[in-house]
Amino acid sequence: MADPLRIVLVAPRNPLNIGAAARAMSNFGFNQMRLVNPYEVAFKEARSAVHSQYILENAEVFPTIAESVADCSLVAGTTAAARRDLHVPLYRLEPAGELLRGHLVAGKPAALLFGSEKFGLSNEDMSHCHWLLRIPSREEHGSMNLGQAVAICLYELRRDADAAAHRFEPAPTVSAEDLERITSLLLDLLNRSGYVHATTTESTELKVRRLVRRLGLPAADTDTWLGIFRQILWKIGKTPTP
Amino acid sequence: MADPLRIVLVAPRNPLNIGAAARAMSNFGFNQMRLVNPYEVAFKEARSAVHSQYILENAEVFPTIAESVADCSLVAGTTAAARRDLHVPLYRLEPAGELLRGHLVAGKPAALLFGSEKFGLSNEDMSHCHWLLRIPSREEHGSMNLGQAVAICLYELRRDADAAAHRFEPAPTVSAEDLERITSLLLDLLNRSGYVHATTTESTELKVRRLVRRLGLPAADTDTWLGIFRQILWKIGKTPTP
Numbered sequence: 001m002a003d004p005l006r007i008v009l010v011a012p013r014n015p016l017n018i019g020a021a022a023r024a025m026s027n028f029g030f031n032q033m034r035l036v037n038p039y040e041v042a043f044k045e046a047r048s049a050v051h052s053q054y055i056l057e058n059a060e061v062f063p064t065i066a067e068s069v070a071d072c073s074l075v076a077g078t079t080a081a082a083r084r085d086l087h088v089p090l091y092r093l094e095p096a097g098e099l100l101r102g103h104l105v106a107g108k109p110a111a112l113l114f115g116s117e118k119f120g121l122s123n124e125d126m127s128h129c130h131w132l133l134r135i136p137s138r139e140e141h142g143s144m145n146l147g148q149a150v151a152i153c154l155y156e157l158r159r160d161a162d163a164a165a166h167r168f169e170p171a172p173t174v175s176a177e178d179l180e181r182i183t184s185l186l187l188d189l190l191n192r193s194g195y196v197h198a199t200t201t202e203s204t205e206l207k208v209r210r211l212v213r214r215l216g217l218p219a220a221d222t223d224t225w226l227g228i229f230r231q232i233l234w235k236i237g238k239t240p241t242p
Numbered sequence: 243m244a245d246p247l248r249i250v251l252v253a254p255r256n257p258l259n260i261g262a263a264a265r266a267m268s269n270f271g272f273n274q275m276r277l278v279n280p281y282e283v284a285f286k287e288a289r290s291a292v293h294s295q296y297i298l299e300n301a302e303v304f305p306t307i308a309e310s311v312a313d314c315s316l317v318a319g320t321t322a323a324a325r326r327d328l329h330v331p332l333y334r335l336e337p338a339g340e341l342l343r344g345h346l347v348a349g350k351p352a353a354l355l356f357g358s359e360k361f362g363l364s365n366e367d368m369s370h371c372h373w374l375l376r377i378p379s380r381e382e383h384g385s386m387n388l389g390q391a392v393a394i395c396l397y398e399l400r401r402d403a404d405a406a407a408h409r410f411e412p413a414p415t416v417s418a419e420d421l422e423r424i425t426s427l428l429l430d431l432l433n434r435s436g437y438v439h440a441t442t443t444e445s446t447e448l449k450v451r452r453l454v455r456r457l458g459l460p461a462a463d464t465d466t467w468l469g470i471f472r473q474i475l476w477k478i479g480k481t482p483t484p
Contacts, residue, residue, distance in 0.1 A: 016258070020387055027379035027386050093397075094405045136400055137269035144269050144393070145262055151390035152397045155335075158378060161403070163336045 004109045005100075005157070006032045007150065008068050010125055011116040015045035020147025021114070022046070022055040028154040033059040034068045034111075065113070065128045074103045074110035077121050077129035078153065080143035089131040096133035097156035104157075112153060117146050174217040182222070183212045185229040192236050246351045247342075247399070248274045249392065250310050252367055253358040257287035262389025263356070264288070264297040270396040275301040276310045276353075307355070307370045316345045316352035319363050319371035320395065322385035331373040338375035339398035346399075354395060359388050416459045424464070425454045427471040434478050 007025060012018050012035065022033060033055050035043060047056045062068035069075045076096065091099070103110045113129065115121035120143060126132060135152055137144055144152075174182075187208055190196045196204045217225065249267055254260050254277065264275060275297050277285060289298045304310035311317045318338065333341070345352045355371065357363035362385060368374060377394055379386055386394075416424075429450050432438045438446045459467070 020390065023387055024390055027377075027390075029380045092402070092405045094401060094403065135269075135397065136402065136405070137397075138271045145265055145389070147387070148262065148266055148269075148390055148393035151386070152394055155377065155379075155394045155397070159336060160334070160378065161336065163334045163378070 003030055003032045004104050004107055005030055006034050006069070006072060006109065006111045007154075008034045008036060008065070008111050008113045009038065009146070010036045010065060010113055010121060011038065012114075012146065013039045013042055013117055014146070015042040017117060017146040018042060018046035018056070020145075021150040022053075022059075024147065024151035024154050025055050027151070028158045030154060030157075031055050031058065035059055035061045036065050036068045037061075037063060065125055069111040069113075069128060072109045072111040074100070074108065075113065075129050076100060076110065077113040077126050077132045078115070078149060079126070079132045079134055080120055080137075088126065088129055091131060091133050093133050093135050093153065093156050096131070097153070097159065099131075101157060114146060114150060174219045174222050178219070178222045178226075179212055179217070180209075182217070182225055182229070183209050185226060185233065186212065189229055189233055189236070192233065245272055245274045246346050246349055247272055248276050248311070248314060248351065248353045249396075250276045250278060250307070250353050250355045251280065251388070252278045252307060252355055252363060253280065254356075254388065255281045255284055255359055256388070257284040259359060259388040260284060260288035260298070262387075263392040264295075264301075266389065266393035266396055267297050269393070270400045272396060272399075273297055273300065277301055277303045278307050278310045279303075279305060307367055311353040311355075311370060314351045314353040316342070316350065317355065317371050318342060318352065319355040319368050319374045320357070320391060321368070321374045321376055322362055322379075330368065330371055333373060333375050335375050335377050335395065335398050338373070339395075339401065341373075343399060356388060356392060416461045416464050420461070420464045420468075421454055421459070422451075424459070424467055424471070425451050427468060427475065428454065431471055431475055431478070434475065 007021065007030060009018065009021060012021075018035070018038070025031060025033060031054070038061060043059075043061070047053070060068075076099075079090070100110060100112070113121060113125065115125060121129075133153075135144060135149060143149075187196070187205060190204070190208065191201075249263065249272060251260065251263060254263075260277070260280070267273060267275060273296070280303060285301075285303070289295070302310075318341075321332070342352060342354070355363060355367065357367060363371075375395075377386060377391060385391075429438070429447060432446065432450065433443075
């Protein structure tokens with residue numbers, strides 16, 4: 001099945017941006033690029049770039065927005081700010097991504113429009129859109145770089161909120177038995193190196209036991225730590241006792 | 243309070259990428275850029291670019307990663323793939339963003355490391371990291387563009403999952419009274435224009451009533467539609483009846 005999402009660049013001027021948009025599409029597994037009235041030289045130059053060439057080779061060029069989105073049952077536009085009466089709903093990217101995903105999972109074609117680097121989408125361009133979305137960047141800064149805006153939108157579409165659920169895959173932690181072996185060795189080491197005073201041996205033992213347990217030692221590192229302490233003990237054993 | 247997140251570019255080579263990273267930082271309201279061993283010419287060139295100059299002017303340069311992250315209590319690295327034994331936990335960006343946000347809200351300094359365009363972070367670079375994150379792009383494609391990777395990570399940090407909750411701010415829909423006014427006018431129009439046959443008037447009325455209710459008309463558009471229908475009715479009244 002052809003990818004139902006069309007990425008439509010309206011009047012792009014900079015070959016680097018066209019190439020960056022194509023690269024982001026390839027990164028996130030989208031391949032339907034459409035260009036409306038692109039600056040001819042820029043498009044040619046972008047096509048000669050190495051990255052994501054298959055996307056640019058298959059990119060379709062249209063003279064008007066209406067033709068570029070004719071087969072789409074949802075047309076969403078991107079805009080930098082709520083700076084004028086937009087006439088259509090404006091969503092932040094997070095919920096807009098959800099709306100788009102909902103449309104696309106059914107295999108229904110949708111278009112996502114990005115305006116030119118300099119002016120964004122015009123009011124006339126926006127009149128083709130069912131709704132608009134805004135990447136939640138600082139309003140003071142104004143518009144984003146085109147290639148970055150495309151990358152962020154596509155990331156949001158591929159984002160997997162559930163990935164956050166299994167976020168911690170904690171390495172298996174060390175067993176109590178191994179923790180105690182490490183504790184004894186370390187205590188031995190502290191005794192032999194003169195860190196522990198005879199009068200405080202007992203409280204030191206508790207302190208060290210807790211210290212070791214607060215480390216959050218991964219099980220896989222146990223042998224390494226045991227080896228380190230044994231080696232140091234061996235070396236200390238070699239030194240003449242005073 | 244100074245921004246607790248340091249964006250650390252390790253050995254960047256391309257001035258456009260340094261500039262793009264700075265622009266993304268400005269877009270999302272981060273301002274602490276650090277560069278480890280940047281290609282001198284690239285850094286100078288990036289500084290002369292127009293965008294986000296205040297970030298580049300304040301960017302600090304360090305000879306080593308250790309020095310660049312010395313004041314950070316969390317160091318996270320970015321990597322393109324799980325292609326080798328990474329020795330530290332690797333998270334997708336979604337949960338990694340949550341971990342980073344959790345650290346930053348407390349005002350605790352953290353560093354987010356990006357490797358050079360060509361090689362990414364080396365094993366030695368990664369050994370300074372508490373954990374690594376990966377942007378969930380297609381593995382087949384390999385690495386992402388540096389400026390786009392920075393933009394996506396910062397977007398994830400500024401992302402507001404709750405914005406998805408109030409996603410629909412549906413325009414107030416038209417009242418039943420106005421819907422019925424529109425229905426009558428439209429029916430009148432259909433009658434006068436010969437659309438409705440005398441034998442099917444009743445079923446047509448039901449059809450049209452349902453048709454109008456399925457439109458999801460915004461209340462604000464009611465008067466426009468009423469005006470349109472009235473005008474057409476007026477025009478039809480002007481035409482001689484056959």
